[in-house]
Amino acid sequence: MKAAVYYQTGPPDVFKYEDVPEPKCGRHEVVIDVKAISIEGGDVLNRAGGPMPAVPHCVGYDAAGIIIQVGEKVKNRRVGQRVTTLNAFGSHAEKRAAQEITTWIIPDGVSFEEAACVPVTIGTAHECIHEFGRLKKGETVLIQAGAGGVGLMAIQFAKRAGARVLATASSDARLERLREYGMDEGINYREKDLVAEVKRLTEGRGVDLVVDPVGGEVLQKSIEAAGPRGRIITMGAAGRGAREIDVGGLAVANKSLTGVYLGAEINTDRSQKMIIRILDDIAAGLLKVPVDKKFPLSRAAEAHAYIESRQAVGRVVLIP
Ligand SMILES: NC(=O)c1ccc[n+]([C@@H]2O[C@H](COP(=O)([O-])OP(=O)(O)OC[C@H]3O[C@@H](n4cnc5c(N)ncnc54)[C@H](OP(=O)(O)O)[C@@H]3O)[C@@H](O)[C@H]2O)c1
Structure with missing residues (x-):
């Protein structure tokens, strides 16, 4: 072959x-x-x-x-x-x-x-928003790398959960394409200060959940962009830059940093059912x-x- x-x-x-x-x-x-x-x-x-x-x-x-x-x-x-x-x-x-x-x-x-x-891209996005992100209706979420495979599906799950959805990408043109999937506000991180922009869009409070597939210095900014009791999910290294993370900013506002790896629980009954549900949702036209x-x-x-x-x-x- x-x-x-x-x-x-x-x-x-x-x-x-x-x-x-x-x-x-x-x-x-x-x-x-x-x-x-x-x-x-x-x-x-x-x-x-x-x-x-x-x-x-x-x-x-x-x-x-x-x-x-x-x-x-x-x-x-x-x-x-x-x-x-x-x-x-x-x-x-x-x-x-x-x-x-x-x-x-x-x-x-x-x-x-x-x-x-489905399995890796969409399964992981689902884990980040629901199982580990515990996103609730009315909350605000920041999806880093919103135009990436995982990011784009996380935007859809977040919108379906009833959240306000902020997302980042490297150009305005990329951000524009995310609106049809549920992004409310886009942040072009090459032109704007990410943390300042998140604070501006949330009246200084910060977001309730951040999904971070980028890592490195972006993860540090994700921690800063989260508000009181904010949850930050780290699940990737798309930025390819290793960096020591200062976790000092977590304790000052009761924030939490959680790692997500789909493979760790893929053999469980819960994960098996999740993947089947995702496939059914695509068949029903509920997910693009x-x-x-x-x-x-x-x-x-x-x-x-x-x-x-x-x-x-x-x-x-x-x-x-
Ligand atoms: N933990 C898990 O179970 C799990 C599962 C799936 C994926 N992952 C990891 O999650 C990350 C994202 O996966 P994906 O499938 O969504 O990737 P992808 O489709 O290739 O998207 C990655 C996005 O990251 C952004 N990015 C930011 N900095 C970058 C840089 N320095 N170089 C390249 N891209 C950069 C790019 O968007 P902009 O140009 O708009 O910034 C790009 O669209 C990967 O590290 C992957 O290994 C982990």
Whole structure:
């Protein structure tokens, strides 16, 4: 089969489109014929400098397709079903294996492209807003990197929860595209002081919840932008800048800083039901999954470069 692989981490042009061995189907696993691959923010970071369990390495968390093989211990999946899958790597390929528990049936009316974005992107956004963010009606939330894959879905969940939604992005044009998903006020952090702008928009109080997929110095600002009893969720490092965080500002206003990692609880009944609910909501038209652009798998390097150019709003998808 063909896959987009690399022999060393680095810029997008490390990708080579090559013949590689087909994935083996473990006893608890299924193998799918991949129809759509969601390029996750984590895939981009891993390609740039993440771990390489094998050489060449096939990166990628999320892919959707049709089951073509099931392991002998698999109970509730069969050949021919449409599923979306999550695994630690291996999505950038024509076929991929995943544990049965990290496959979810795609309901009628949901495309492979939409379904591929569900587990990591949308599952994480849901965790940040609801399970760990505990966002309530009438509260104000700040979504950092609102035009990113996770950010855009967090905006939708926040609006549905009845919150006032503030979001950041690197240009006015990017912010403008977030309005249709529920953003009330946008902050172009390249032109405005983020914390001062949040304070201005909240009569000096700060927000109730911040979702921060960027980290580093942005996370420090997220702590400052939160008001009394504000909750700050740190769940990513899109900014690629490690930085020591001064947590001194938390105690002065009873703020809390919480880490969120979808994978930590993905095998629980709660998380399993959450992913199924998200797929059902997409089928019912309650959630939009914005796919900014599609590329053939053979052009994975171009797709990753496009994401790194910061033009994408929402997800970029690869098609084998
Ligand atoms: N904890 C978890 O379970 C979990 C799950 C999913 C993702 N994540 C992490 O969350 C982060 C975001 O994921 P994602 O899928 O939303 O990523 P994405 O779709 O690639 O979006 C990232 C966004 O970050 C913004 N950004 C800010 N500073 C940046 C910089 N220096 N370089 C590049 N982009 C920058 C960009 O928007 P602007 O240009 O508008 O600022 C970009 O749109 C990643 O670090 C990912 O690994 C964690």
